[in-house]
Structures are given as structure tokens and as C-alpha cells.
Amino acid sequence: MFLFYCLQTEELTVLKNTEDTIHDLLINPNSSDQVIIGLGGILKTTDNGESWEAAFNEAAIYTFAHSARNPEIVYASGVNARGQLFFIASGDFGDTWQTVEFESGPTQIRVNDMVSVLENGNEVLYFGTNKGVYSYTFED
Numbered sequence: 001m002f003l004f005y006c007l008q009t010e011e012l013t014v015l016k017n018t019e020d021t022i023h024d025l026l027i028n029p030n031s032s033d034q035v036i037i038g039l040g041g042i043l044k045t046t047d048n049g050e051s052w053e054a055a056f057n058e059a060a061i062y063t064f065a066h067s068a069r070n071p072e073i074v075y076a077s078g079v080n081a082r083g084q085l086f087f088i089a090s091g092d093f094g095d096t097w098q099t100v101e102f103e104s105g106p107t108q109i110r111v112n113d114m115v116s117v118l119e120n121g122n123e124v125l126y127f128g129t130n131k132g133v134y135s136y137t138f139e140d
Helices: none
Strands: 024-028 031-038 042-045 053-056 059-066 074-080 086-090 098-101 111-119 122-129 132-137
Touching: 024 059, 031 059, 031 074, 059 086, 059 111, 074 111, 086 111
Parallel strands: none
Antiparallel strands: 024 031, 031 042, 042 053, 059 074, 074 086, 086 098, 111 122, 122 132
């Protein structure tokens, strides 16, 4: 038996008249009218989808995650032009991004999924890729 609960239904219009594939989306936990979507970059809305602006365009973004340590921090990843393992981080829900790239890591890699967890007091990002699972541990 499956039970589905719907407390409120609200229509969110995302990019009318486009054929772009949206790979993932993330809603700001402090303001539900702020949404970021991953496609050939990142688009952001602050008005529940009425208008969208480019927030990042240096890589195709396939996945987002909130930081397990600080939900104000957002991570994103996907595939960049060099095919290197990378992620980007934002402390202001996508207004600005910092890039972390692993130049000595695998090439021709695409991050399909990502999760942030706390392990032994440290935050760890796990990346599900087309070449296995990788991790990055933040040092305090």
C-alpha cells in the first residue's frame, strides 16, 4: 500500500517554450520562492518561477546538495569542459560560486548524483559518477 500526502498544490512555471533538460533542482529552505535548476549551467528564480536568470554557466550541472553541516551552503556538480571531477559551492543560494576542481583525478567524468554527510565530525561529499564513487572530505 502506498500513501501519498499533498498538503498544498502550487504551480511553478519553469522555462516555458524550451526543450532543455532540467537535471535537478533545489529549493531554498528559507524561502520557497527561490529555486535553482541544473541544466547547461544553473538558472535561478527568486519569484517562484516568474523570471529566471543565469547563476552559473561554466559547466553543465546535473546534481545539487545542501551541506550536511550548514544548510545555507549549496553544492553542485556535473561535467565541465575538461571532464575533470569538480564541485561548486555557494553560501548565498547561488548568487556566487566557488569552484573546487580535482586536476589529478579521473578524466572524462560526469557527476550524476551527490550527497553531503557528516562522518567523524567532518563533512564529506560523495559523488556518484560514470566512473564509480568518489569522496571529498572537508577539513575543519
